[in-house]
Amino acid sequence: MNRSFFVSPASVGEASRMSQENPQAFFMAGGTDLLVLRKNKLIHPQAILYLRGIPDLAEIRRDANGGVRIGACATLHAVAKHPLIQKGYPLLAQAALAVASPQIRNKATIGGNICLNSRCWFYNRSPFWRVEYSECRKATGGTRCYVLPQSHKGCFALQSGDTVGPLVAIGAKLHLVSSRGERILDIEDFYLGDGIRYLALRSGEMVTAVLLPEPKGRGTFIKFRSQNNLDFATFNLTLLPPQEGRGSRIVVSSVASKPLRALKAEALFDQGAPGKEVVDQAMKEIPLVSFVRGSVEFKKQVLAARMTEAIAAAGNLLKE
Amino acid sequence: MHLFIEEDETLLEVLRDRLMLTGTKQGCREGQCGHCTVLLDGKAVNSCLTLALEADGGEVLTIEGLARGDQLHPVQKAYVDAGAIQCGYCTPGMIMAIYALLQENPHPREEEIREGIKGVMCRCTGYYKIVEAVKQAAAGGAAR
Numbered sequence: 001m002n003r004s005f006f007v008s009p010a011s012v013g014e015a016s017r018m019s020q021e022n023p024q025a026f027f028m029a030g031g032t033d034l035l036v037l038r039k040n041k042l043i044h045p046q047a048i049l050y051l052r053g054i055p056d057l058a059e060i061r062r063d064a065n066g067g068v069r070i071g072a073c074a075t076l077h078a079v080a081k082h083p084l085i086q087k088g089y090p091l092l093a094q095a096a097l098a099v100a101s102p103q104i105r106n107k108a109t110i111g112g113n114i115c116l117n118s119r120c121w122f123y124n125r126s127p128f129w130r131v132e133y134s135e136c137r138k139a140t141g142g143t144r145c146y147v148l149p150q151s152h153k154g155c156f157a158l159q160s161g162d163t164v165g166p167l168v169a170i171g172a173k174l175h176l177v178s179s180r181g182e183r184i185l186d187i188e189d190f191y192l193g194d195g196i197r198y199l200a201l202r203s204g205e206m207v208t209a210v211l212l213p214e215p216k217g218r219g220t221f222i223k224f225r226s227q228n229n230l231d232f233a234t235f236n237l238t239l240l241p242p243q244e245g246r247g248s249r250i251v252v253s254s255v256a257s258k259p260l261r262a263l264k265a266e267a268l269f270d271q272g273a274p275g276k277e278v279v280d281q282a283m284k285e286i287p288l289v290s291f292v293r294g295s296v297e298f299k300k301q302v303l304a305a306r307m308t309e310a311i312a313a314a315g316n317l318l319k320e
Numbered sequence: 321m322h323l324f325i326e327e328d329e330t331l332l333e334v335l336r337d338r339l340m341l342t343g344t345k346q347g348c349r350e351g352q353c354g355h356c357t358v359l360l361d362g363k364a365v366n367s368c369l370t371l372a373l374e375a376d377g378g379e380v381l382t383i384e385g386l387a388r389g390d391q392l393h394p395v396q397k398a399y400v401d402a403g404a405i406q407c408g409y410c411t412p413g414m415i416m417a418i419y420a421l422l423q424e425n426p427h428p429r430e431e432e433i434r435e436g437i438k439g440v441m442c443r444c445t446g447y448y449k450i451v452e453a454v455k456q457a458a459a460g461g462a463a464r
Contacts, residue, residue: 006371104351230438
């Protein structure tokens, strides 16, 4: 059968069904990640299911619970500039604006940023470059990891979507749909912690919306990268101070195959512990193992320094 | 316009190889250099990261569409006047990015200018004269 390569389904249901029928088809929204992976021969889509033709999938609106529902195909530009997001979720607006360039943000979507493939120094390369590293577990199904050569299994490619840290801090949920039905998943549970077995998406399942709860207080988002260019983050730090002694969040993302929360440090932060104690505890809890985008030692030093500043800014809790 | 193309062709490939609109430059083909920037329905995009079929029914503006006959667009004129061209390879992409920026924000502050042109890499010297050109274009009402 002569199948079309580029297909624009009219509805989520049709897209799910097509995906189920053709497992080698890829969903595409902005395409800014997918087309680069295809160019580098890391994926070989037999068909593209183009999602931006589906009505309403790009809508950003208030929901019945006082929160906001962001359609998965809303562009990062639209998310960054939308009054509901700027007013209620400024850290998310800031993170969306921190992604790459205006050109990328005009196409890339929030759903795509959440599903962005895990990235690695040895994986996101041209076929020519990768010849030297032909045993990479993620690229070729080989037996080696060039990031952690002493590891016997697993992949340490990094979750790299900038919006993910703020979404975890906010407590966002994802609306997932497949031909078998729909479900709601906490965004924290969406990442499985391995660069290959990376997302909790089931076969044929797609993210259709991001559900934000009622706005919380203000906080800090820091995207740290080697230069102020369009690079991915060396780390992303999202910090929400406690409100009435509870609910603080310390989220470090883009440093592992899933976003990381420093739970014990959050508890100390809630109790009003001195900033240094909070930072020391967070640094103990956050396992930095990958040298991708900066050595582990460098990341530790800068992350601790920026976290100290963020906590000070969050409420001048630092007591030396 | 009607055109028969392969389904997996990028907008960049169709512009350059089928329509012979070679003003849009090919650089990295992965969204880093921005030399292939065009406007799709009024928004700057990397044409290398856009499948041509995404533009089906839409409006594409390339560098060829800015000047009116021999009369340069005000952004192009400001670019020449400020000496921002340098080697010229990034110029079409840069001008399209600036055009899009000024359409959205006719009087950008310097940091907004730098953010607006962030997606286009100049490999010559720096961005000083390019930023100057944007300021001149904005002051001259280039957004129209």
